[in-house]
Amino acid sequence: MGLSEDPDLQHILFGLFLSMYLVTLLGDLLIILAVSSDSHLHTPMYFFLSNLSLADIGFISTMVPKMIVNLLNHSRVISYGGCLTQISVFIIFGCMDDLLLTMMAYDSFVAICHPLHYSVIMNPCLCGFILLLSLLISLLESQLQNLSVLKFFYFKNVEISNFFCDPSQLLNLTCSETFSSTIVKCFVFAIFGFIPISGIFSSY
Template sequence: MDPCNKTRVSEFLLLGILEDKDLQHLTYGLFLSMYLVTVFGNMLIILAIFSDLRLHTPMYFFLSNLSFVDICFISTTVPKALVNIQTQSKVITYAGCITQIYFFLLFVELDNFLLTIMAYDRYVAICHPMHYTVIMNYQLCGLLVLASWIVSLLHAMFQGLMMLQLSFGTQLEIPHYFCEPNQVVQLTCSDSFLNELVMYFTLLLLAPVPLAGIFYSYSKIVSSIRAISSAQGKYKAFSTCASHLSVVSLFYCTGLGVYLSSAANHGSQASSAASVLYTMVTPMLNPFIYSLRNKDVKSALKKLFGRKL
């Protein structure tokens, strides 16, 4: 007998992070707090940038886009998890799961591309300061962000269409608090070779290439900083990219940690707990990193609060 359902699957079960029901209120409070802090913090960054004319530069244009994407990224997974905990339900519909996968992939790729663009922006600012305004003009900045959206949309759409071709059996439990693409593919009872091939091919294409661009940009930046004679000049040059370097390290290290954990603990909830770092902690810390280490952003936030008061 064919173990696959010939009818369309109607729902999946999200097992979450903690199976103990007595600890669900702790998970709910943690998720809600992190979600509110992330949304509020990134919204403040966006408002500060738009309200202060001194921040109307390419670097802060990209930062405002990154903050917007981080809000969308965390809003893709956490609200559904909060609703499930509140209602004591583990159900997510088939359409809801595919939609969540689509937007999850979309905003992950946008984060990836935006961080790469910001590295290039810092490279031009430090290595070619005299030509910065000519190279990083508004037209190029807009085209870079638009290209990032188009590539990310096409990638997410393609992966979503590939998911629609899969058939599923009766075992529909996902050991995550959201529809993590790899875990969903593992539940299929049809041949998933093509899906896995496409998934890993796009992962190898869309992750290492931007990361190589970041490494190249920073190798040039380090060379330029080393050529500066004064210690004060070196510190000033490095401080302009320290926040971005911190965010890049956090994004890629947590992402790599999640996938290594997933590979080592195949199908276990340990990888689900590790994914919290990637999907919630990283977007939450980004506004703190940029505001605490950036005098211009802190000044804009003070002016913004002063104006509101």
């Protein structure tokens, strides 16, 4: 449904979201460039920070460019395949953001509480494994969400009360609450909410 149907307001929204998108993109790219170019920053904390910036670029690029094009063209239509792709990429990068923030909290915990063993505990192999595990969990989460939406194949000419294809909005379009969609929502809450927040709190 978009943000507004007012044609005058759409030009303001277009400029606002385009400028915020470009500033965010530039900031994340500068972080990645700074970490990769300076050998002093090749530590686990900055490794996670640069990957967090990369995930952030993917996350905002999932919905904002499409929304900007929609504001420019005065069209709010997305294909079924495009909607599923947007859901998948949104969940992958959103979940990676949460998991990487949790790993950064664990990295800080090890650096403060076990400084003499820090380089042994947070070795490059463990950092690479954590990044790979975050990606795999994010992919699993994304596919579970897509499977729960793909069961309902009758979406045609529907309006989603959001500016992008939100999985929860698509599940709300179904007539009845099924057991499997409830399980998927609980799994999503655990991955996106409970596990990262518990990890961050326990690290402090």
